[in-house]
Amino acid sequence: MGSAVGPDAVAGRVARPGAGGIVSRPRLFERLGASAQVTVVSAPPGAGKTVLLRSWISQVGLAEHAAWVPVGRGERDPQQFWLSVLVALRRTAPGSALVQALTAAPELDGGAIVERLLTDLAPLADRVWLMIDDVHELAPDALRQLELLVMRAPPGLRFVLAGRHDVRLGLHRLRLEGRLAEIRERDLRFTVAEARELFGAAGVQLREPGLLVERTEGWAAGLRLAALSLAGGADPERFEAEFSGSERTVAEYLLAEVLERQSEQVRRLLLRTSVLERVNGELADLLTGGSGGERVLLDLEQANAFVVALDARRSWFRYHHLFADLLQLELRRTAPGEVTALHQVAADWLAGRGYPVEAIRHAQAAGDWARAARLLAGHWPGLHLDGRDAAVHELLAGFPAEASTADADLAAVAAADELAQGSLEVAERYLGLAERGAASVPEVRRGQFQILLGIVRLLLARQRGNPQTAAEEAERLRAFAEAPEAAQPGLGEELRALAVISLGITEFWAAGPAEAQRHLEQGRVLAHRIGRPFLELSGLAYQAATETYRSHARAEEYSIWAIELAERHGWADEPATGIACLVHGAVLVWQGRPEEADAWVQRAQRVLRAEAEPAAVLGVHYARELLELSRGRDADVLAAFQAVEHLAGDLPAPQHVLPAARELLVQALVRLGETERAEQALAGFGDQDRDCGEMGIATAVLRLAQDDPRGALAALVPVLDGSAPLPAPAWLTLAFLLEASARDALGDEGAADRALERALDCAEPDGALLFFLLHPAPGPLERHARHRTTHASLLADIRSMLAGTRPALPAGPRPLLEAPSQSELRVLRYLPTNLTVPEIARELYVSYNTVRTHIKSLYTKLGTHSRADAVERGRSLGLLAPSPPRGQATLLG
Numbered sequence: 001m002g003s004a005v006g007p008d009a010v011a012g013r014v015a016r017p018g019a020g021g022i023v024s025r026p027r028l029f030e031r032l033g034a035s036a037q038v039t040v041v042s043a044p045p046g047a048g049k050t051v052l053l054r055s056w057i058s059q060v061g062l063a064e065h066a067a068w069v070p071v072g073r074g075e076r077d078p079q080q081f082w083l084s085v086l087v088a089l090r091r092t093a094p095g096s097a098l099v100q101a102l103t104a105a106p107e108l109d110g111g112a113i114v115e116r117l118l119t120d121l122a123p124l125a126d127r128v129w130l131m132i133d134d135v136h137e138l139a140p141d142a143l144r145q146l147e148l149l150v151m152r153a154p155p156g157l158r159f160v161l162a163g164r165h166d167v168r169l170g171l172h173r174l175r176l177e178g179r180l181a182e183i184r185e186r187d188l189r190f191t192v193a194e195a196r197e198l199f200g201a202a203g204v205q206l207r208e209p210g211l212l213v214e215r216t217e218g219w220a221a222g223l224r225l226a227a228l229s230l231a232g233g234a235d236p237e238r239f240e241a242e243f244s245g246s247e248r249t250v251a252e253y254l255l256a257e258v259l260e261r262q263s264e265q266v267r268r269l270l271l272r273t274s275v276l277e278r279v280n281g282e283l284a285d286l287l288t289g290g291s292g293g294e295r296v297l298l299d300l301e302q303a304n305a306f307v308v309a310l311d312a313r314r315s316w317f318r319y320h321h322l323f324a325d326l327l328q329l330e331l332r333r334t335a336p337g338e339v340t341a342l343h344q345v346a347a348d349w350l351a352g353r354g355y356p357v358e359a360i361r362h363a364q365a366a367g368d369w370a371r372a373a374r375l376l377a378g379h380w381p382g383l384h385l386d387g388r389d390a391a392v393h394e395l396l397a398g399f400p401a402e403a404s405t406a407d408a409d410l411a412a413v414a415a416a417d418e419l420a421q422g423s424l425e426v427a428e429r430y431l432g433l434a435e436r437g438a439a440s441v442p443e444v445r446r447g448q449f450q451i452l453l454g455i456v457r458l459l460l461a462r463q464r465g466n467p468q469t470a471a472e473e474a475e476r477l478r479a480f481a482e483a484p485e486a487a488q489p490g491l492g493e494e495l496r497a498l499a500v501i502s503l504g505i506t507e508f509w510a511a512g513p514a515e516a517q518r519h520l521e522q523g524r525v526l527a528h529r530i531g532r533p534f535l536e537l538s539g540l541a542y543q544a545a546t547e548t549y550r551s552h553a554r555a556e557e558y559s560i561w562a563i564e565l566a567e568r569h570g571w572a573d574e575p576a577t578g579i580a581c582l583v584h585g586a587v588l589v590w591q592g593r594p595e596e597a598d599a600w601v602q603r604a605q606r607v608l609r610a611e612a613e614p615a616a617v618l619g620v621h622y623a624r625e626l627l628e629l630s631r632g633r634d635a636d637v638l639a640a641f642q643a644v645e646h647l648a649g650d651l652p653a654p655q656h657v658l659p660a661a662r663e664l665l666v667q668a669l670v671r672l673g674e675t676e677r678a679e680q681a682l683a684g685f686g687d688q689d690r691d692c693g694e695m696g697i698a699t700a701v702l703r704l705a706q707d708d709p710r711g712a713l714a715a716l717v718p719v720l721d722g723s724a725p726l727p728a729p730a731w732l733t734l735a736f737l738l739e740a741s742a743r744d745a746l747g748d749e750g751a752a753d754r755a756l757e758r759a760l761d762c763a764e765p766d767g768a769l770l771f772f773l774l775h776p777a778p779g780p781l782e783r784h785a786r787h788r789t790t791h792a793s794l795l796a797d798i799r800s801m802l803a804g805t806r807p808a809l810p811a812g813p814r815p816l817l818e819a820p821s822q823s824e825l826r827v828l829r830y831l832p833t834n835l836t837v838p839e840i841a842r843e844l845y846v847s848y849n850t851v852r853t854h855i856k857s858l859y860t861k862l863g864t865h866s867r868a869d870a871v872e873r874g875r876s877l878g879l880l881a882p883s884p885p886r887g888q889a890t891l892l893g
Contacts, residue, residue, distance in 0.1 A: 023190075023197045024059060025052060028183060032056050032160065036181035038150060038174055041162040043185035046221025049162040050133050050308070052188065057131075064093040065127055070308060070318075071134040072277075077390075078110035078142030079570050085130065086113060091312065094126040094156070097822040100829050102568055109572030110145045116567065117149065124156040136163035143167055150174075189218025202227040269296050270319075271334070274327035275342045275365070277358065278310060278318045286349055287342055340366045351375055356383065357391050364398045370407070372399065374445070377409035377452055380416065384455070385494050387534040387571055389420040404430065408437030409445075412452045419459050422611030431456055451480050455498065462502045465615040465651040470506035474499040494535070497526040501539045509615035512656040512727075513546035520546060534574075537565050541579040545619075549728040552587050552766035559584040564832065578607030579616060586623045590730055592769030592801050594630040601627055610647060618647040622657045625664045630770055637668035659685065659694040660727050666698040667774065670705040678702050693719045693726035693735070700738045701775075709742035716742070733762040734771040740780045749783065756780040760791040772798045820861050820879070827854040828879060832871050 032039055032053075041049045050070075057066045067088035071081060086102050089095035099120045102113070121128075138146065147169045150159055161167075174180040190198065195209040195218075204227055206212070212226055262270070265288075272287045273279045281294025297317045300307040307323075310316040319327065332339060343366035351359035356379035363372035376395055383392055396404065396417050404414040412434035418427035434453060441449045454477040461470035477499045504519030524539025544558035562580035566572055585600030601623050610617040625640035644661045662681060669678040682702065685695050696719040703711035718724035719735045726732055736759035743752035756777060763769065772781075776798075784795060820828060830840045841851045859865060862873045 023055070023194050023201065025055070025194060028052055028187065029056050029060060031181055031183060031187075033060065034181055036158075037153070037155075037179040038159045038161065038171060039181040039183065040166070040171065041160065041183045041188075042166050043164070043183075043188050045164055046219060047185055047188045048190075048220025048224075049188065051220065051224075052183075053131055053133065053160060053162060062129065066129045066131055067092050067095065069130070069132050070310070071132060071137040073134075073137055078139050078145060079113070081138060081142050082110040082113040082117075082145065083570060085132075086117065089117070089121075089128065089130065092128050094124060094128050095121075097826060098124060102570060109570055110142055111148075112567055112572040113570065114145045114149050118152055121154055121157055124154045127156050127158060129158045129160055131160040131162070133162045134164070135161045136165050136167055138167070143169060188220065190220060190223055191218070195223055198223055199227050199230070202231045204230040206230075265290055265292070266296055266300075269293055270327055271331045272338070272342055274319065274324055274331055275339060275362075276346060277361075278316050280316050283346065283349055287345060340368075344368060344371070347371065347375070351379075357388075357395065360395050361398065364395075369399060369403055373403065373407045373410040373413075376413055378445075378448060380413050380452060381455060381494070384416065385498065385532055385534060387569075387574060389417070393417050393420065405433055408434050408440050409449065409452070411437060412449070412456055415456045416452075416459065419456065419463060420612070422609050422613075424460065424463060424611070427456075427460060431460065447480070451477070451495065454480055455495075458499065458502050462506045463613065463615075465506060465509050467503075467506045467510040470503055474503040493526060493530045494532055497523045497530065497532060497535050497539075499523075501527070501535060501542070505538065505542050508542055508545060509619070509651075510656070513549040516542065517546045533565060533569055534571065537562055537569075537571060537574065537580075538576040540565060541576040541583070544580055544583040548583055548586060552590050552730065552768060555583055556587045559587065573607055575608055575613050575616060578604045578613075579619075581607065582616075582620055582623055586626065589623070589627050589630055590766065590768045590770045592630070592773050594627055597627055614647050614651055618644055618651070619657060621647065622661045622664075625661055626770075629664055629668055630773060632671075634668040634671045637664060641665040641668075656727070659692045660731075663694040663698040663701075667701050670701055675702060675705060678705075691718070691724055693724040693731060696724050697726075697731065697735055697738065700735075700742070704738065704741055704745070707745075709745040712738060712742040729762060730766065730768045730771070733759050733768055734775065736762060737771055737775045737777050740777045741775065744777065744779045749780075752777075752780045753784060756784055757791070760794055764791055764794050767794070767797075769798055769801055773801060776802055820858055824854045824858050824861070825879065827851055828858055828870065828874050831855075831867050831874070 033056075041052070043049055053068075057063055057068070067085070069081075069084050069088045083102060086099060090099045090101065099117065102116075132146075135146075150169065150171075151173075153159070161169075171180055190213060192210045192213050195213045196206070199206055199209055212223065260267075268288050268290070269284050273284050273293075276283065276287075279293075279297065281292075281297060284293030284297060285291050294315070297307060298314060301309050301314065301317060307317050307319055310318055318324070343362040347359045347362035347366065347368070349359075350356075350362065356375060360372050360375045360379075363369075363375055376392070380392060383389070392413065396410075396414060399410065404410045411430050415427045415430035415434060418424075418430060431453070434456075438446075438449065438453075454473060458470060458473040458477055461473050478496055480495065500519045501523035504516040504523060507519065508516035520539050520543045524536055524543060527533070527535035527539055540558055540562035544555050544562055547555035547558055559580045563577065563584065566574065566577040566580065571577055581600045582604035585597040585604060588594070588597035588600065601620065604620050604623070608616045608620055621640050621643040625637050625644065628634075628636040628640060641661055641664065644658070648658055662684060666678045666681050669675070669681060678698075679702065682695070682698055685692075685698075696715045696717075699715035700712040700719075703709070703715060716735055716739055719726065719732075720739065726735070736755045740752045740755035740759060743749075743755055759771075759777075763772070781795075781799070781802075827840065837851050837855070841847060855867070855870075858870055858874075862870050864870045864873050
């Protein structure tokens with residue numbers, strides 16, 4: 001961790017005037033280094049905001065304590081912005097030890113990243129400045145998330161927000177509290193002395209720079225352009241005399257002056273690369289037909305000539321927005337016939353270098369709709385498998401309205417997009433158009449087109465909940481994947497993984513976990529092996545769902561694993577993450593912790609949409625039914641069941657959650673005293689459900705409420721002897737509890753106690769306390785507490801829960817003999833990931849041997865002998881977050 005940097009030290013340092021050609025502005029540096037938590041730098045374009053902040057960082061020695069984040073023009077992706085913030089903070093000395101890495105992904109959840117940053121930065125002791133340039137370009141969602149970060153940030157995190165205008169961040173509260181500093185356009189205007197220093201640094205001597213300062217009103221961009229133009233050989237006296245006009249006129253005039261005085265190579269590069277959102281040396285050389293583009297860009301960036309480096313290596317650049325706009329205007333004026341060709345060349349280069357989204361945008365800008373459609377169709381499988389459906393949606397919006405119906409490739413992508421948006425009927429219409437237009441697809445792309453159609457058909461069958469169709473499409477897709485002439489390069493195994501995971505998901509909702517488990521495990525393992533984390537997330541989440549029917553402990557482990565994977569990649573709003581949250585919430589309900597469960601079920605409800613994932617939302621309503629029953633909100637249980645029944649009616653295949661949902665309905669009606677309606681609900685069990693265990697349990701609940709213990713026992717016989725199957729082992733706990741209550745009502749205390757002991761046997765492995773909350777069997781429980789039992793601890797937890805107090809937390813972990821170093825902690829935070837030791841070394845920019853040494857030291861200090869044990873021990877000590885349930889290590893070993 002770097003040395004502490006305080007406001008007094010920053011304000012008191014003396015900057016070197018004119019260092020690197022940058023004007024020293026101590027009057028502004030003092031305000032930037034003051035004690036305010038937030039400093040706003042708000043001024044029109046070209047006022048010198050970016051240069052001021054960069055020079056401040058450089059001249060007062062803040063390079064290791066400043067996280068610089070430039071916002072892209074028209075930034076529409078708050079998740080990508082927050083990923084950039086995280087990366088920038090990790091590059092600071094304090095942040096490198098605190099902020100955990102997050103793998104780059106195009107579709108990220110900004111709110112989740114903010115919460116993660118707040119957690120990571122909570123121990124921050126040193127000062128770190130988060131400097132956001134062009135903050136006005138942020139979308140409303142990102143601004144709201146930024147406000148959350150500002151208001152909850154630790155004291156050591158300071159903000160400098162630069163933009164063309166003020167943004168809505170609720171900063172008035174900070175202003176009232178004296179924690180806001182503001183630098184406005186008037187403050188940024190150059191004084192005569194500063195202008196003289198600026199011109200002097202450019203090698204220009206003016207007798208009286210005050211005239212230019214007056215005419216530009218101290219506008220930094222105008223003065224800097226004037227200095228560049230004068231340095232190119234313009235007559236100073238004539239230039240000063242002829243210089244006049246509004247800001248726009250000044251900018252356009254000076255741009256022409258600068259371009260005319262640059263070399264032909266530089267002029268050609270600036271104009272021809274102005275069509276790009278970002279440029280590097282190789283792409284600049286391609287568009288200009290020359291060489292040395294990277295050197296020119298570096299020189300322009302070094303000279304602060306409206307060129308901004310986008311990465312630490314200074315390999316990618318963008319032009320200042322004002323500069324880019326004017327360059328594009330000049331290009332259209334001087335070479336209008338070249339613009340289309342430049343976009344086409346850029347599209348081909350970007351597509352060949354693995355930047356399909358940018359490539360498609362350039363093809364669209366060129367009006368080459370056929371090329372754009374081919375690129376989008378060809379890259380869609382990869383984009384989908386990377387979780388980039390939102391980017392696809394935006395690209396489709398860039399085509400003419402009629403394109404999606406006239407082009408078979410584009411119709412197939414439009415069908416996939418409609419599926420992602422939840423418009424299944426519209427998706428089917430587009431799919432029909434694509435199928436009818438298949439003959440128009442050239443033979444050379446026919447195999448690729450059939451793969452695209454196959455994926456869309458499979459996803460449609462999955463979302464429709466149709467297992468037979470899903471199985472047929474999965475088999476067809478696997479056949480395509482195994483045909484070398486049809487499969488796209490590098491996508492064969494990805495398609496197999498997608499096929500079996502999709503089949504497993506469909507089987508889970510339609511046929512139950514037993515059918516789905518094999519396919520989900522096979523697909524998840526394959527996805528992990530081939531490095532497709534988005535597919536792996538889907539497999540993990542649904543494996544967690546299958547485990548709820550076998551082992552709540554394993555379900556909890558898989559759900560936490562999936563949630564951590566999603567947070568690592570920024571996929572918090574993906575449907576698979578919603579499933580993982582749903583499973584985690586359901587397990588908490590089963591454990592008798594409904595208040596904790598509610599937040600997770602709500603999160604699942606926010607992510608999963610009925611129009612896109614009807615079967616999954618049916619599961620959400622079932623979980624809500626279970627949750628409200630556990631909280632005694634019986635009327636809400638009825639509403640949740642109605643939602644289950646409504647959705648089930650829209651799905652083609654029988655849904656295995658329906659009998660369990662109907663059993664919960666019977667319990668709620670009984671608790672409301674509506675036994676007649678409960679009888680009607682029992683009658684609602686269809687013929688295919690008559691022999692299921694839920695039917696027997698629901699009948700027993702009702703008979704006990706009707707003071708008919710013998711009827712209850714009769715209903716439980718097929719459940720207890722195993723002839724009537726139950727959806728999960730936990731339900732057997734309820735069956736034995738009901739038997740205990742019925743035996744107790746008949747005066748057979750011995751049989752009642754034995755039944756209760758069997759109920760405890762069933763509940764012990766997973767700590768499933770829910771049914772003891774719903775059907776406590778008070779008599780047998782009271783007697784059991786006085787007798788010998790193998791479940792004394794569980795029984796104590798149950799009694800505490802029923803008394804309204806939580807079970808005592810287990811004793812804390814044993815203390816460390818020696819605390820890990822900061823370097824060791826950085827390595828420890830990578831151990832829960834799937835990265836190998838060499839990959840961790842590359843992430844941390846250290847050697848393989850260094851990482852191995854740190855791991856060995858960690859094992860010694862933590863008292864562990866394996867990576868999995870080190871992760872579990874680190875979490876128990878609070879060195880890693882969030883803390884997962886018991887058994888996580890078994891998934892990481």
